[in-house]
Amino acid sequence: MVAKYLTRVIFVLGSLSAAIAVANVEPGVRALERGHPSSALRSWLPLAREGNPKAQNNVGLMYERGFGVSQSYPEAMRWYRLAADQGLPEANHNLGLLYYSGFGADVNDREAFKRFRAAAQNELPEALYMMGLMVYFGKATSPNPQTAMELFESAATSGYAEAQYMMGYLLQSGDLGEPNPEAAFVWSKLAADQGIDLAADLNYLTTLVLEDAEQLRAQQLTELCRASNYTDCPK
Numbered sequence: 591m592v593a594k595y596l597t598r599v600i601f602v603l604g605s606l607s608a609a610i611a612v613a614n615v616e617p618g619v620r621a622l623e624r625g626h627p628s629s630a631l632r633s634w635l636p637l638a639r640e641g642n643p644k645a646q647n648n649v650g651l652m653y654e655r656g657f658g659v660s661q662s663y664p665e666a667m668r669w670y671r672l673a674a675d676q677g678l679p680e681a682n683h684n685l686g687l688l689y690y691s692g693f694g695a696d697v698n699d700r701e702a703f704k705r706f707r708a709a710a711q712n713e714l715p716e717a718l719y720m721m722g723l724m725v726y727f728g729k730a731t732s733p734n735p736q737t738a739m740e741l742f743e744s745a746a747t748s749g750y751a752e753a754q755y756m757m758g759y760l761l762q763s764g765d766l767g768e769p770n771p772e773a774a775f776v777w778s779k780l781a782a783d784q785g786i787d788l789a790a791d792l793n794y795l796t797t798l799v800l801e802d803a804e805q806l807r808a809q810q811l812t813e814l815c816r817a818s819n820y821t822d823c824p825k
Contacts, residue, residue: 615644627658638669646673647681654684654693663694674705682709683717690720699730710741715750718742722756735765739825746777747820751784757825758792771796773824775808776815 618633631652637645650669653662667688673681686705689698703724709717722741725734739760745753758778761770775796781789797805815823 614642615648618645618648622657627652629658631658638672641672641676643673643676643678643681646670646676647678647684650681650684654688663688667694674708679709679712679714679717682706683714683720686717686720690724699724703730713744713748715745715748715753718745719750719753719756722753726756726760735760739766743825746780747823749784749820751781751786751789754778754781754784755786755789755792758789758796761825762792762796770824771799772804772808772811775800775805776812776824779809779812780816 614637615634618630621627621629621633631649634645634649634652638649646669650666650673651657652659652666653669654666655661667685670681670685670688674685682705686702686709688694689702689705691697703721706717706720706724710721718741722738722745723729725731725741726738727733739757742753742756742760746757754777758774758776758781760766761777762774763769775793778789778793778796782793796808800808811824
């Protein structure tokens with residue numbers, strides 16, 4: 591099975607610790623959820639021009655996706671950069687994705703890695719996952735499956751499905767030594783239950799090498815891991 595690049599742009603509603611920011615960007619979020627992207631953009635643009643980093647990030651996403659405005663990767667990059675320069679982790683992550691994918695600029699693995707690392711310092715699971723991918727594939731750094739696994743684990747234990755899949759993949763692939771299909775079953779099942787199709791395929795492959803009793807134990811370990819909020823899981 592070949593690992594697949596799974597990336598996610600982050601849309602910011604805000605956090606409970608920043609009540610004013612939440613109150614300011616929330617009307618635009620509601621407008622977008624109702625299917626009115628132009629209204630959302632009108633709500634955020636004044637805030638973004640005043641320097642609100644959450645609004646700047648969301649305006650960047652609108653330009654990246656072409657929601658309520660003509661799609662423009664350079665304009666998306668400009669708004670993401672304004673928010674990232676204020677330290678918004680989500681904006682650093684989104685900017686990293688543009689450099690990683692070559693949208694709005696030439697592919698630049700070093701700049702992408704730099705942005706993901708800045709976001710990961712705030713424990714952003716999406717950024718930890720992307721750093722894991724880059725370390726695993728040796729982009730902007732030497733390939734290191736063990737370090738990649740540690741990054742994936744940091745994201746996976748926060749519930750991030752793509753990282754859970756990659757944990758299962760590495761545990762089954764043998765990149766870390768002897769394959770561990772029981773642990774791979776657990777993490778791939780957790781990811782599959784969140785809708786990752788590749789994880790469902792991987793989970794099926796693990797059942798081909800596990801005896802019935804081992805499968806039963808793996809199912810029990812999966813439920814234990816889930817119930818413990820990912821604090822008691824095999825690896």
